[in-house]
Amino acid sequence: MGPDGSFPLFSRWIFENGSGRISRHFGEAPCFSIVHVRRKDRTIEKHEIVENPFRAVETAKGIRVAERLIEQGVQHVGMKEDVSRKGPGYVLSNGGAKLHLVSSGRMDEAVQEILAKE
Numbered sequence: 001m002g003p004d005g006s007f008p009l010f011s012r013w014i015f016e017n018g019s020g021r022i023s024r025h026f027g028e029a030p031c032f033s034i035v036h037v038r039r040k041d042r043t044i045e046k047h048e049i050v051e052n053p054f055r056a057v058e059t060a061k062g063i064r065v066a067e068r069l070i071e072q073g074v075q076h077v078g079m080k081e082d083v084s085r086k087g088p089g090y091v092l093s094n095g096g097a098k099l100h101l102v103s104s105g106r107m108d109e110a111v112q113e114i115l116a117k118e
Contacts, residue, residue, distance in 0.1 A: 021107070022079070022080050022105050022106065022110055023080070024080050026061075026062045026079055027052075027054065027055070027060075027061025027063075027064070027088065028052075029052055029065075030055060031049055032049070032051075032052060032065075032069075033049055033107050034048045035047050035107075035111055039118075042115050044111070062088035063088050066087075066095070067091055069092065069095075070091065070095030070096070075096065075098065076114060077100065078100045079100070079101065079102065080101070080102060082101055083099070100114045100117070102114065
């Protein structure tokens with residue numbers, strides 16, 4: 001958590017017609033959205049889009065992405081695919097990130113879905 005009470009809440013997404021849609025496969029998402037949410041009033045204070053540098057790699061894409069996210073200090077991960085018993089899930093959990101399965105296919109709705117559970 002940041003000094004101002006914010007925490008990075010991560011949700012992967014792809015651009016489709018100008019709107020954020022969540023990818024179904026963790027390691028193959030073309031880009032990711034890192035959202036910093038202020039915990040006290042649940043407002044989004046920062047939103048970054050980062051490219052997935054491992055998308056074209058043959059193997060272990062998800063594990064490499066998970067390692068990168070932990071290095072960047074991501075604490076919450078929203079996803080459509082349950083990776084809790086796969087390599088990326090173990091990397092994220094061991095790195096201290098909390099995994100959230102979301103039902104929404106849109107990034108903005110997924111963020112609100114995760115915040116409602118916190």
